[in-house]
Amino acid sequence: MSAWDPDRLLPDYVRRFEPYTPSRPDRELAKLYGCGKIYRLNNNENALGPPPSAQEVIRGFTPKRAAVYPSGDSYYLRCKLGKKFDKDPNQFLVGNGANEVIGFVIKAFCEPGDNIITADGTFAVYEWTAAFSGIETRLIPLKELCFDDEGMLNHIDGRTKVIFLCNPNNPTGTYWNLHKLKRFIQKVNKRAIIVVDEAYNEFVEKADYPDGMSLIDEYPNLVIFRTFSKMYGLAGLRIGYLAGSVETVQVIRRTCIVYSVNSIAQEAALEAIDDNEHVMKTLAMVREGKTFLELELQKIGLTATSGEGNYAMIKLRMDDGLAYRKLMRSGVMVRTMTGFRFPNHIRVTIALPEAMRVLVRELENIL
Amino acid sequence: MHSDKPFQAALELDCEQSMTPVVTSFVENAATCYGLDPADALDLTLSSEEIFTYLCSQGDHGEKVRIGCRYGAYFVELEFQFKADDFDLAAFNLTATHSLSCGEPNGETGLLIASRLVDRFSFSRKGGVSTLLMVKEKSYPHAQKEEAPQPKVMGDIIIRRPEPEELKLFIRQVRRYYDPCVTPLSFETPGKIVDMEAFGTYSIAIATDKSGTTGGGIIWTWESDKLVEFFGPYVLDQPRDFNIPQKLIEHMIGSIARTSAVGLITRSASPELRTEYFQPMGNLIFMDLEQTSCERSCYYRHLQEDTGTSVWAHPLVKSFLEAEYKRSFFAREIHTVTDEGEKSHLKSVIAADIVRETATAVLRPVWWGQDDSNLIETYVSTLLNERLFNIFFEMDLGRSWELHFTPGLLERGFQPRIVLPYAGTSDILILQYSGKVEV
Numbered sequence: 146m147s148a149w150d151p152d153r154l155l156p157d158y159v160r161r162f163e164p165y166t167p168s169r170p171d172r173e174l175a176k177l178y179g180c181g182k183i184y185r186l187n188n189n190e191n192a193l194g195p196p197p198s199a200q201e202v203i204r205g206f207t208p209k210r211a212a213v214y215p216s217g218d219s220y221y222l223r224c225k226l227g228k229k230f231d232k233d234p235n236q237f238l239v240g241n242g243a244n245e246v247i248g249f250v251i252k253a254f255c256e257p258g259d260n261i262i263t264a265d266g267t268f269a270v271y272e273w274t275a276a277f278s279g280i281e282t283r284l285i286p287l288k289e290l291c292f293d294d295e296g297m298l299n300h301i302d303g304r305t306k307v308i309f310l311c312n313p314n315n316p317t318g319t320y321w322n323l324h325k326l327k328r329f330i331q332k333v334n335k336r337a338i339i340v341v342d343e344a345y346n347e348f349v350e351k352a353d354y355p356d357g358m359s360l361i362d363e364y365p366n367l368v369i370f371r372t373f374s375k376m377y378g379l380a381g382l383r384i385g386y387l388a389g390s391v392e393t394v395q396v397i398r399r400t401c402i403v404y405s406v407n408s409i410a411q412e413a414a415l416e417a418i419d420d421n422e423h424v425m426k427t428l429a430m431v432r433e434g435k436t437f438l439e440l441e442l443q444k445i446g447l448t449a450t451s452g453e454g455n456y457a458m459i460k461l462r463m464d465d466g467l468a469y470r471k472l473m474r475s476g477v478m479v480r481t482m483t484g485f486r487f488p489n490h491i492r493v494t495i496a497l498p499e500a501m502r503v504l505v506r507e508l509e510n511i512l
Numbered sequence: 513m514h515s516d517k518p519f520q521a522a523l524e525l526d527c528e529q530s531m532t533p534v535v536t537s538f539v540e541n542a543a544t545c546y547g548l549d550p551a552d553a554l555d556l557t558l559s560s561e562e563i564f565t566y567l568c569s570q571g572d573h574g575e576k577v578r579i580g581c582r583y584g585a586y587f588v589e590l591e592f593q594f595k596a597d598d599f600d601l602a603a604f605n606l607t608a609t610h611s612l613s614c615g616e617p618n619g620e621t622g623l624l625i626a627s628r629l630v631d632r633f634s635f636s637r638k639g640g641v642s643t644l645l646m647v648k649e650k651s652y653p654h655a656q657k658e659e660a661p662q663p664k665v666m667g668d669i670i671i672r673r674p675e676p677e678e679l680k681l682f683i684r685q686v687r688r689y690y691d692p693c694v695t696p697l698s699f700e701t702p703g704k705i706v707d708m709e710a711f712g713t714y715s716i717a718i719a720t721d722k723s724g725t726t727g728g729g730i731i732w733t734w735e736s737d738k739l740v741e742f743f744g745p746y747v748l749d750q751p752r753d754f755n756i757p758q759k760l761i762e763h764m765i766g767s768i769a770r771t772s773a774v775g776l777i778t779r780s781a782s783p784e785l786r787t788e789y790f791q792p793m794g795n796l797i798f799m800d801l802e803q804t805s806c807e808r809s810c811y812y813r814h815l816q817e818d819t820g821t822s823v824w825a826h827p828l829v830k831s832f833l834e835a836e837y838k839r840s841f842f843a844r845e846i847h848t849v850t851d852e853g854e855k856s857h858l859k860s861v862i863a864a865d866i867v868r869e870t871a872t873a874v875l876r877p878v879w880w881g882q883d884d885s886n887l888i889e890t891y892v893s894t895l896l897n898e899r900l901f902n903i904f905f906e907m908d909l910g911r912s913w914e915l916h917f918t919p920g921l922l923e924r925g926f927q928p929r930i931v932l933p934y935a936g937t938s939d940i941l942i943l944q945y946s947g948k949v950e951v
Contacts, residue, residue: 149639162772163771163772166819168817169820174843177844178843179843265766269770272770462788463788464788464789464790464791466814466815466816466817466818467791467814469818470818470840470841470842470843471841480817481816481817483765483815483816484769484815486765488761488766488769489788489789
């Protein structure tokens with residue numbers, strides 16, 4: 146009677162979940178949109194690429210080594226992170242990008258019926274990972290573009306397991322200072338795990354921005370996420386990590402996928418993390434790009450929200466999806482903000498001057 | 513969220529005429545139990561009898577039929593499922609007659625009779641299983657226009673889901689200020705809207721303040737798992753600088769932004785629509801049951817970044833598609849279907865989705881055959897006789913064979929109107945019948 150219907154076998158929460166469709170490869174996009182060159186301003190990648198020392202590692206990777214499994218738990222990288230941050234290597238877990246470590250945390254602490262708390266206008270992957278794990282997400286509206294501490298505290302109940310903060314927030318660039326973060330952690334009072342996603346921490350130059358890494362020994366329920374995809378330009382190799390107290394990380398380790406981080410990524414990250422010159426050059430590029438963008442956008446009657454991070458959010462007078470398609474005709478690839486619940490906004494990566502000039506020119510053309 | 517959880521009863525039995533009393537007593541009991549009044553339950557029962565009799569006349573003896581009856585707060589849904597291979601699919605054209613197999617043409621069909629007894633009727637086929645679906649809605653009292661009080665000016669605005677009594681009041685006020693052309697028909701029965709909202713068919717947000725004054729609202733509904741349709745925004749005599757339409761639109765977009773929805777459309781935009789959130793997608797002409805027609809602009813918002821795709825086109829609609837894609841900036845690789853003398857089927861099959869309340873029929877291809885043009889003509893004349901004046905034909909541009917219906921459709925008075933991006937396996941082209949309406 147009935148035909149093969151794989152949906153029948155799915156848990157209800159997976160059946161309701163729609164798969165994410167990533168962008169097509171640049172070459173395919175260029176062909177479809179009829180543009181010669183693609184300016185990738187959609188993913189907050191580092192336009193300078195990886196640090197030179199990491200590039201050297203990548204070039205030096207002999208093909209024969211591809212036949213050998215990587216270190217299953219990124220042993221040397223964890224040791225290096227321990228040394229750099231003056232921690233025990235067992236306080237770190239490395240994943241295939243920070244997205245993977247989000248999954249580790251949710252799988253370790255949550256079961257159906259539990260909930261996580263985060264903001265509505267922030268990185269979507271916390272919410273997605275919870276959704277396809279059957280976990281409720283409580284979305285607290287941003288308050289003046291910033292995570293609302295009181296709003297989040299008011300939504301904690303006995304089934305709240307994880308609170309996700311993005312500091313600085315993607316896409317608004319706002320951040321909690323040290324005082325606000327500590328006050329929040331104290332008010333949560335170990336009722337839940339607090340994850341502070343610091344994917345963009347290396348871009349923040351403000352003195353009152355908290356270094357989460359320095360707080361994990363004081364607050365055992367605090368977990369910090371960091372990535373090599375943004376500042377260190379290793380997005381294509383997929384490598385990120387989490388850090389926390391030894392007891393918390395040991396628990397999360399139970400759901401950690403071993404061998405998911407490849408050898409090139411581990412070795413490139415080992416080199417990248419010490420390259421301060423690369424960090425300085427990137428910060429200079431971002432500063433210059435933001436100043437240029439703010440000035441030029443003003444001239445064409447647009448406003449941008451650009452706090453910390455290597456990105457800016459621009460308010461348009463049109464549907465951001467339509468703006469995306471129009472800009473793609475000229476090869477300018479931006480991130481639409483409808484999915485971040487900022488309709489009629491786009492987020493752009495702060496990149497090299499040429500890309501910034503083309504962006505402004507094409508924005509003016511489509512308005 | 514569904515606060516009123518759906519539940520259902522099901523029956524599986526052999527397709528044998530002698531089993532008819534089992535079917536009718538099952539449907540009548542289920543419909544009554546699910547809250548239909550006796551007259552409506554009887555309509556659904558008679559409809560099930562017609563369908564079962566029809567299936568018995570079409571299938572081989574002993575084939576299995578599954579009958580499901582589902583509770584839906586404001587409606588009861590009756591579903592017949594059977595293996596497509598066991599029946600002649602051409603028999604499921606709404607216009608087909610008994611003569612197809614039993615040799616006694618009577619000018620009408622069981623399907624057509626069944627469709628008259630219910631509010632919605634549709635036939636579809638997926639993965640070798642055919643489904644006939646009928647929906648009978650509960651009866652609700654109609655609202656009177658003069659019942660609505662004058663709205664007050666609001667304080668600080670909060671956008672939220674309304675309570676049932678607030679919702680009924682809001683609907684009465686909308687009816688007072690707005691042309692029925694820009695509201696859902698169900699606004700005539702506020703109690704039904706409350707049930708539809710509770711069941712999850714409609715999502716509604718109102719703009720209100722701390723004192724409970726409602727200053728506006730917006731309503732949206734899932735047309736499919738990819739397309740959301742909305743009505744409004746409606747503003748109840750409030751100052752323009754409150755930006756109520758913008759707040760309502762942004763709330764609605766935020767609510768569906770991380771769901772499976774790909775597109776957001778309105779086919780009945782209110783004058784308060786903030787067009788900077790949408791792009792115009794063409795016009796459709798709607799005719800009500802009194803044959804009064806009005807042209808409505810469609811506005812669309814694509815909710816995702818376009819990753820580009822390939823579509824099929826018949827040469828006769830290729831230039832229309834090219835112009836539409838150019839205007840809307842969707843990246844499409846268009847491949848043309850050709851007829852190079854290859855063998856084709858003799859009979860076409862078209863599924864119909866009928867909504868009597870709006871005098872609308874949406875036709876979708878099930879199978880293409882050489883008789884397509886005649887079948888389309890028969891469909892048009894049958895539907896017009898049934899006072900279904902708004903006839904649409906939807907073609908999935910991801911399925912090349914569906915495009916073979918194009919010449920027949922154009923020949924019989926259909927015109928391409930709108931392209932809905934990613935609404936099917938690829939984009940959907942909607943054609944509307946624009947020929948003579950003689951009833």
